[in-house]
Amino acid sequence: MYKGLIKGLSVIIGVVFLSFGALAQEGHPLKGSWIGEWSGNTTHGDFVLIVMDWNGEEVTGMINPGTDNMEIESVELDPTDWSVVISADGYTIDAMIENLELPSRALSGSWRSSNGRGDFEIVRQ
Amino acid sequence: MKRLSGIKIISTAIGIMITSLASAHHPIHGKFDPAEAMQLSGIVTKVDWRSPHVHIFLNVTNNNQPVNWAIELENPSILVDNGWKEDSLEPGAAIIVAGMRARDGSRQIWGDSVTLADSGRQVYSVSSKAPAKPLTGRPVPRWPSDNKPALGAGPGGIGGIWSYPSEKALVEDGVNISMNEYGLLDNIDDAARVAPMQDWALARYVHRQQRQLQDDPTYLNCKPPGGPRQYQSDLGLQLIEDKKNERIFVLLGSGNRNYRLIYLDGRDPSGQVGGDDDNPLYYGRSTGNWEGDTLVVNTTGFNEDFWFTNGGLPHTNRLSMVEKFTRTDFDTLHYEVTIDDPGAYTRPWTASWELSWLGGKELPFSLCQHNRQ
Numbered sequence: 001m002y003k004g005l006i007k008g009l010s011v012i013i014g015v016v017f018l019s020f021g022a023l024a025q026e027g028h029p030l031k032g033s034w035i036g037e038w039s040g041n042t043t044h045g046d047f048v049l050i051v052m053d054w055n056g057e058e059v060t061g062m063i064n065p066g067t068d069n070m071e072i073e074s075v076e077l078d079p080t081d082w083s084v085v086i087s088a089d090g091y092t093i094d095a096m097i098e099n100l101e102l103p104s105r106a107l108s109g110s111w112r113s114s115n116g117r118g119d120f121e122i123v124r125q
Numbered sequence: 126m127k128r129l130s131g132i133k134i135i136s137t138a139i140g141i142m143i144t145s146l147a148s149a150h151h152p153i154h155g156k157f158d159p160a161e162a163m164q165l166s167g168i169v170t171k172v173d174w175r176s177p178h179v180h181i182f183l184n185v186t187n188n189n190q191p192v193n194w195a196i197e198l199e200n201p202s203i204l205v206d207n208g209w210k211e212d213s214l215e216p217g218a219a220i221i222v223a224g225m226r227a228r229d230g231s232r233q234i235w236g237d238s239v240t241l242a243d244s245g246r247q248v249y250s251v252s253s254k255a256p257a258k259p260l261t262g263r264p265v266p267r268w269p270s271d272n273k274p275a276l277g278a279g280p281g282g283i284g285g286i287w288s289y290p291s292e293k294a295l296v297e298d299g300v301n302i303s304m305n306e307y308g309l310l311d312n313i314d315d316a317a318r319v320a321p322m323q324d325w326a327l328a329r330y331v332h333r334q335q336r337q338l339q340d341d342p343t344y345l346n347c348k349p350p351g352g353p354r355q356y357q358s359d360l361g362l363q364l365i366e367d368k369k370n371e372r373i374f375v376l377l378g379s380g381n382r383n384y385r386l387i388y389l390d391g392r393d394p395s396g397q398v399g400g401d402d403d404n405p406l407y408y409g410r411s412t413g414n415w416e417g418d419t420l421v422v423n424t425t426g427f428n429e430d431f432w433f434t435n436g437g438l439p440h441t442n443r444l445s446m447v448e449k450f451t452r453t454d455f456d457t458l459h460y461e462v463t464i465d466d467p468g469a470y471t472r473p474w475t476a477s478w479e480l481s482w483l484g485g486k487e488l489p490f491s492l493c494q495h496n497r498q
Binding site: 023024025026027028029031054055056077079080082100101 | 324325327328329333336340342429430431432439440441442467468469
């Protein structure tokens with residue numbers, strides 16, 4: 001019950017953030033805090049938060065910082081089509097950047113691990 | 126994924142709403158299509174003289190029915206600079222307009238030329254050329270206290286501003302590329318030659334160019350023209366030297382009449398005396414010193430919330446700049462900037478241009494926020 005409540009509140013908070021608009025980010029398009037879902041994830045729940053940074057050579061970051069704490073092992077960005085592959089703790093996420101020039105751009109695609117697979121969608125905050 | 130799709134729809138809708146609300150001022154090719162040239166003849170019904178763009182409303186007879194068109198022109202400040210006034214054209218006048226049609230198919234065109242039908246005289250024409258300079262270069266004014274060049278009017282001088290930049294967008298020195306006044310490339314294949322960009326930065330630059338610069342946050346959201354962009358506006362800038370406090374104010378005619386401070390008192394590049402809580406800034410933290418007759422300014426601490434040049438070259442918060450200001454004669458300021466941003470570029474690179482002195486002129490009263498009215 002608590003899990004459902006927390007998830008519901010998190011979505012509401014996310015929508016409230018969105019209603020104020022994400023902070024502009026005109027540099028590397030993956031940099032920032034992202035909130036969304038990897039649906040059907042029975043291990044870590046549907047809700048996911050990702051924080052990514054760009055140091056000039058590689059994208060680093062964390063999935064669910066402070067809760068499930070999964071360090072991102074690698075991020076491959078193909079700027080020819082803005083496709084992204086994120087690897088972390090046995091997960092592989094294949095996604096595309098949508099609405100590139102919007103501060104609230106999205107990463108949309110799929111996730112997979114040894115425990116399952118499903119749709120993936122996060123929105124930059 | 127139904128719930129998440131809803132979130133995305135909301136965020137996209139907000140983004141589109143912000144974009145449409147803020148589309149008042151823009152690089153013209155973002156709104157008007159140069160491939161859709163057209164000419165209109167009609168009777169002026171109204172001249173709407175306000176920022177960010179003057180509009181002429183025109184009744185054009187079509188199948189014996191008057192159809193009203195909107196003709197978009199430059200900013201009032203620029204028209205005034207070219208000698209025009211609100212009543213230079215009055216309702217009832219018959220005119221011929223040549224320009225390009227709005228991309229959305231609405232009855233709007235950008236007025237490249239406006240001609241009075243009866244006399245053939247052009248009105249509201251604009252020249253982007255700087256006023257002619259004296260044939261013999263006037264000497265650089267100097268401060269008697271230290272004999273350093275004055276970067277503004279100087280001791281006892283009348284006011285003035287620097288304007289008419291010879292380049293409107295950053296391009297690496299030595300590279301010859303054709304682009305318009307907003308930094309839009311004539312040939313997108315030239316993109317990789319503009320500057321030594323990393324792959325992601327080049328792709329983002331090309332994407333912005335292909336969208337005709339319509340996402341420029343300086344126009345969409347009144348984001349300050351930070352970095353070297355402040356020296357690329359026709360609205361000009363003023364350099365006020367506060368000798369007593371060893372600092373220089375850079376007052377901008379564009380954006381929201383922002384100012385930037387350059388400290389010459391030897392402090393660490395930490396912004397104001399108490400620091401600025403390490404917040405990254407639009408204009409960064411600038412410290413400078415004189416090397417002979419050249420002011421050399423180092424700036425770091427930029428945020429990533431703005432485009433640092435017309436045309437949409439990306440930068441990151443790893444950007445640092447070395448700027449060199451040299452007043453080569455009374456009427457000319459040579460500006461050189463070396464960009465070092467290992468987050469977006471493969472190596473440091475340099476661009477330079479000149480600005481012209483407009484003696485006695487004050488900064489135009491043009492506020493970006495007026496565009497929101």
